[in-house]
Amino acid sequence: MLEFTTTRHNPLVDPVLSVWSWEIPVYLFLGGMIAGMMVLGGLNMLRILKGERPEGFFSVQTPVLGFVMLNLGMGALFLDLAHKLYVYRVYMAFEPTSPMSWGSWVLILVFPVLILSALIRLPEAWPWLGDRVPALRGWSEAILARPGLVKALAWLNVLLGIGLGIYTGILLSTMVARPLWNSAILGPLFLVSGLSAAAAMVHLVSSLVPGHPAPRSFLGGALAMLVQPLGATPPEPKTAVSLVRADLAFLAIELVLIGLLFIGLASSSASHVAAIDLLTSGKYATVFWWGVIVAGILVPLVLQALELGHRIPHTVIPALLVLAGGFALRWVMVGAGQASHMIAATGM
Amino acid sequence: MPRFGMVIDTLKCVGCMDCVVACQTENDVPQGFCRDWIVTETRGEFPNLSLEIRSERCNHCDNPPCVTCCPTGASHVEEFGRTVQVTANACIGCKACISACPYGARFVHPKGYTDKCTFCLHRVKEGKDPACVSVCPTHCMVFGDLDDPKSAVSQLLNSRKHRTLLPEAGTKPRVFYLS
Numbered sequence: 001m002l003e004f005t006t007t008r009h010n011p012l013v014d015p016v017l018s019v020w021s022w023e024i025p026v027y028l029f030l031g032g033m034i035a036g037m038m039v040l041g042g043l044n045m046l047r048i049l050k051g052e053r054p055e056g057f058f059s060v061q062t063p064v065l066g067f068v069m070l071n072l073g074m075g076a077l078f079l080d081l082a083h084k085l086y087v088y089r090v091y092m093a094f095e096p097t098s099p100m101s102w103g104s105w106v107l108i109l110v111f112p113v114l115i116l117s118a119l120i121r122l123p124e125a126w127p128w129l130g131d132r133v134p135a136l137r138g139w140s141e142a143i144l145a146r147p148g149l150v151k152a153l154a155w156l157n158v159l160l161g162i163g164l165g166i167y168t169g170i171l172l173s174t175m176v177a178r179p180l181w182n183s184a185i186l187g188p189l190f191l192v193s194g195l196s197a198a199a200a201m202v203h204l205v206s207s208l209v210p211g212h213p214a215p216r217s218f219l220g221g222a223l224a225m226l227v228q229p230l231g232a233t234p235p236e237p238k239t240a241v242s243l244v245r246a247d248l249a250f251l252a253i254e255l256v257l258i259g260l261l262f263i264g265l266a267s268s269s270a271s272h273v274a275a276i277d278l279l280t281s282g283k284y285a286t287v288f289w290w291g292v293i294v295a296g297i298l299v300p301l302v303l304q305a306l307e308l309g310h311r312i313p314h315t316v317i318p319a320l321l322v323l324a325g326g327f328a329l330r331w332v333m334v335g336a337g338q339a340s341h342m343i344a345a346t347g348m
Numbered sequence: 349m350p351r352f353g354m355v356i357d358t359l360k361c362v363g364c365m366d367c368v369v370a371c372q373t374e375n376d377v378p379q380g381f382c383r384d385w386i387v388t389e390t391r392g393e394f395p396n397l398s399l400e401i402r403s404e405r406c407n408h409c410d411n412p413p414c415v416t417c418c419p420t421g422a423s424h425v426e427e428f429g430r431t432v433q434v435t436a437n438a439c440i441g442c443k444a445c446i447s448a449c450p451y452g453a454r455f456v457h458p459k460g461y462t463d464k465c466t467f468c469l470h471r472v473k474e475g476k477d478p479a480c481v482s483v484c485p486t487h488c489m490v491f492g493d494l495d496d497p498k499s500a501v502s503q504l505l506n507s508r509k510h511r512t513l514l515p516e517a518g519t520k521p522r523v524f525y526l527s
Binding site: 002003 | 389390391413416417418419420421422437438439440441442443444446447448449450452456459460461513514516517518519
């Protein structure tokens with residue numbers, strides 16, 4: 001028998017650490033998805049340089065949509081802070097050992113890159129704004145007229161996207177006190193999950209209202225700008241196919257990484273082995289196995305493979321499942337990670 | 349420069365919680381929170397039971413994960429005594445340090461910043477012991493410079509069997525328990 005009685009962490013009062021609530025999974029999901037959109041969008045910008053038509057949704061919707069969602073994510077992050085008035089202190093220091101510090105500075109760099117990338121097609125995507133601020137058209141043309149600048153923007157999107165996508169996992173994995181997170185797999189896992197969510201999101205928004213001219217009204221134009229592919233014709237079918245194909249690869253890699261996460265935990269210390277229980281039993285297990293693995297990875301994997309084989313028609317269902325699964329992964333990892341703790345190897 | 353640490357004799361501790369109350373009073377710790385606390389650990393099967401009572405707090409680790417993860421430098425190692433401290437007006441309340449601490453030593457102060465044991469640095473600078481040490485009725489706690497071989501803490505560690513909490517975390521804690 002081993003019994004603890006304590007005036008702190010009393011099992012009846014605060015059995016586990018619970019400092020991070022819904023705000024953090026929301027930010028981790030949105031941040032990861034935006035990161036993936038930056039990587040995919042950046043790679044697509046490189047395709048524009050090779051002479052492909054720029055009307056595809058990648059060239060504008062990803063930065064604009066990413067910018068809007070990044071603000072939502074940052075809003076969630078801000079809500080989580082307990083000492084809100086002092087948030088500016090993050091930008092008065094750079095702490096090289098703190099992944100959160102790295103992430104904060106990456107986020108500051110992401111904003112201008114997203115804005116500049118969005119400017120390329122913004123006047124066309126939101127005619128109401130383009131008509132009222134003629135300078136926007138000038139900037140758009142100025143950027144497009146400089147292939148070097150577009151190339152630099154494309155690579156900045158890719159590199160910052162990788163940084164943004166991977167830092168959240170590294171942040172959690174550095175915490176030795178939380179064995180479930182304490183795995184080097186977590187960074188790549190979050191990055192690949194973000195890429196998968198990004199492919200799903202872009203696929204989803206490109207399917208909503210394809211091939212209509214951008215509305216000229218203020219609100220209609222603003223909303224359409226986020227989800228509507230530019231141009232009178234829908235995006236080329238090969239774009240959707242390439243997204244589905246990319247997502248298939250991301251989902252397969254994600255599955256392998258989750259497998260490696262388990263192997264890593266199972267072959268590590270007693271604390272890490274015990275952390276597996278948080279994913280195999282208890283309140284997080286159902287969401288993990290049914291939400292993340294089955295609905296979020298396996299089902300979309302099969303559906304998208306069938307779509308590619310022309311056995312079933314293309315639908316948005318796999319994209320919706322991937323997005324739900326991506327959020328579920330963050331929710332489970334943040335919740336179960338906080339519940340995991342070190343087990344004393346030596347007694348009194 | 350000293351490197352402060354604490355030695356707690358679990359054979360003397362009776363779990364009276366004087367240290368907890370003294371800390372709360374000295375440091376104006378808000379109601380419902382504590383910077384140090386008592387753990388009672390019972391092992392074995394009746395009638396072969398063993399009991400240990402100990403006073404726990406921030407371990408002011410030599411390798412503090414709360415400091416390395418802090419994005420603003422609010423959690424830092426104070427030059428005087430190499431203790432781990434929090435600068436309240438540099439803390440954004442992100443709670444990364446709370447997640448990173450294997451000892452559960454930190455909490456969010458109602459004012460928003462992270463709070464924890466300071467080893468009563470304000471008292472130590474005046475040549476006094478931390479509040480918890482000064483009130484202990486059984487004198488089970490000793491505070492001092494671990495780098496000074498003549499200090500009481502060093503001599504206790506040289507002469508008595510001792511351990512730290514969760515040494516496998518690699519944090520190199522500086523609160524030692526005699527048994």
